[in-house]
Amino acid sequence: MTTPNKQNIQGDIWPRLPKKWETFHFFRITRPALFKEHLALLAPLLTTAQDAQRMREDIYKKKEEGTLKGLVKLSGINISFSAKGLAKLGAEGFTDDLFNNGQWQDMTYPGTGEDPAKHQGLDDQQDWYHQFKPRNGSVDGVFIVAGDSEATVKKTIESLIEKIFNVGGKDQSLQRVFSQSGHVLPDDREHFGWVDGISQPSVIGLDDLSKNKSPNGLKPIPAGTILVGCDQDKTKTPGWAKEGSFMVYRVYEQRTPEFVMWCGRNTPSVTTEGFTENAKKELRLFSSRVMGRWPDGAPLELYPEKDPSHILSADPHENTELLKKEWGDEYEKKWKEQEAMNHTDNFNYNADNQTRCPFASHIRKCGPRDDHPFYQKHLMLRRGIPYGPLTKNEEKAGGVSQTERGLLFVSYQSSIKNGFHTVQKEWANTAEGPDDKTDQCGGKAAQGIDPIIGQVAPHSRHDEDPIIYKEPVPAVNLPDPRHPPPEINERTVPIERWVIPHGGEYFFSPSISGIQDHLCKA
Numbered sequence: 001m002t003t004p005n006k007q008n009i010q011g012d013i014w015p016r017l018p019k020k021w022e023t024f025h026f027f028r029i030t031r032p033a034l035f036k037e038h039l040a041l042l043a044p045l046l047t048t049a050q051d052a053q054r055m056r057e058d059i060y061k062k063k064e065e066g067t068l069k070g071l072v073k074l075s076g077i078n079i080s081f082s083a084k085g086l087a088k089l090g091a092e093g094f095t096d097d098l099f100n101n102g103q104w105q106d107m108t109y110p111g112t113g114e115d116p117a118k119h120q121g122l123d124d125q126q127d128w129y130h131q132f133k134p135r136n137g138s139v140d141g142v143f144i145v146a147g148d149s150e151a152t153v154k155k156t157i158e159s160l161i162e163k164i165f166n167v168g169g170k171d172q173s174l175q176r177v178f179s180q181s182g183h184v185l186p187d188d189r190e191h192f193g194w195v196d197g198i199s200q201p202s203v204i205g206l207d208d209l210s211k212n213k214s215p216n217g218l219k220p221i222p223a224g225t226i227l228v229g230c231d232q233d234k235t236k237t238p239g240w241a242k243e244g245s246f247m248v249y250r251v252y253e254q255r256t257p258e259f260v261m262w263c264g265r266n267t268p269s270v271t272t273e274g275f276t277e278n279a280k281k282e283l284r285l286f287s288s289r290v291m292g293r294w295p296d297g298a299p300l301e302l303y304p305e306k307d308p309s310h311i312l313s314a315d316p317h318e319n320t321e322l323l324k325k326e327w328g329d330e331y332e333k334k335w336k337e338q339e340a341m342n343h344t345d346n347f348n349y350n351a352d353n354q355t356r357c358p359f360a361s362h363i364r365k366c367g368p369r370d371d372h373p374f375y376q377k378h379l380m381l382r383r384g385i386p387y388g389p390l391t392k393n394e395e396k397a398g399g400v401s402q403t404e405r406g407l408l409f410v411s412y413q414s415s416i417k418n419g420f421h422t423v424q425k426e427w428a429n430t431a432e433g434p435d436d437k438t439d440q441c442g443g444k445a446a447q448g449i450d451p452i453i454g455q456v457a458p459h460s461r462h463d464e465d466p467i468i469y470k471e472p473v474p475a476v477n478l479p480d481p482r483h484p485p486p487e488i489n490e491r492t493v494p495i496e497r498w499v500i501p502h503g504g505e506y507f508f509s510p511s512i513s514g515i516q517d518h519l520c521k522a
Helices: 030-043 048-067 085-086 097-107 150-164 258-265 268-274 277-293 318-340 362-365 393-400 417-426 513-519
Strands: 020-028 076-083 141-147 174-183 245-255 383-389 405-415 474-479 492-496 501-509
Touching: 020 048, 020 150, 030 150, 030 513, 076 085, 076 150, 085 097, 085 501, 097 245, 097 417, 097 474, 097 501, 141 150, 141 417, 150 174, 174 383, 245 277, 245 417, 258 268, 258 393, 268 277, 277 362, 277 405, 318 405, 362 417, 405 501
Parallel strands: none
Antiparallel strands: 020 141, 020 174, 076 141, 076 501, 245 405, 245 501, 383 405, 474 492
């Protein structure tokens, strides 16, 4: 087994770029020969896995020592290319049709009279940002720029990208197509209110496996599951691509007020009692069953009936502030203890039973563990970041989103087919995925599509309301929050559409040597 070279791997793949703010700077190559010259200047400045690891370790050390005062000023930069971008640079190509044809073909649904072979997914074409649509040109690549603040990221873009590639000058070698930025929300939550990014797999040869204290959790994966050409990667790729990784970029809008209102309508005590303390507890339980975790991260498989966190307010951000007041000087210590309990990965599923975590829950549909044989080969490293403002209680109470917010989803894998494609299309989008649980759901129907990111064809949407489906409305198998789940649960709940894909692209993140020795060569 060959150990991956951390000096050769881009740092957002592993261990990820330290970030509070992140900008994805999409570009189109206009003068390939000149771009190669500019890329050669940028290559030594790219943030490697070793660089990112040192940054993160420095932050953790200062936290442990109590010497961390505010945010550490830092920034990192990586680069990835679409198939069209690599072709412009004359790179030896891949035989991967998903990558070569792009996300537009793989994920969009055909319009009237269009060839289904050219549109093989369930995304409504009208929902895609126009910049990702092929008819508006191509996206050849993306700079991933992360840092401690918006100002730091902006400065890095100006001092590196715009300067090196002479943006705005006569020797400019690229066009900026557009940029999208995200920022970390308080307590690392996503917009629906759940702590995000938990249960990332450990990579053999990169992570320190001696620190893995979760014998019942995700098993460590070979480096070749994430990095091309590394241990146990069975894909056929050109030699120059070794230690690179395929990057999936995808925008998911989250309709938070609509999601909150749906959860309330499907919590019986809320509809009969209003927001009593009892109803709030049932609402928290129901919404957590939809996700498969409590909002602070504790898995239902370990805590099926009661949230182990100390809860003073149903609003997670308000709860944090109240805990700071109640715990006072003990806050940091108690928060770390609670966080360690909630962020545990030390669990697995009983493949024939959902009396703890529902088969239809988001984390079980997309991360089935031992529910699904060989699930390890479908694991990804997720590096997404939220975008848009927090949802205030007034907006939640109104039930209708007043501004766009969501997740800039990023994942890395050595095979798009094994990773993102399987999880989204074969697991989340099918009622029987990743394994058919019809018998355990009463025998009439399977567990249903993923209630968060699962999709049905656009013609199933309501003509006037984008979040409602026509009859028959997709339903998922979820137990009544007033009762412990029975061994065989027959209760189904009709779902709505709170997560709307706005498109994206498939990219390849080359190694440093792949850039310098192959992509920069004339």
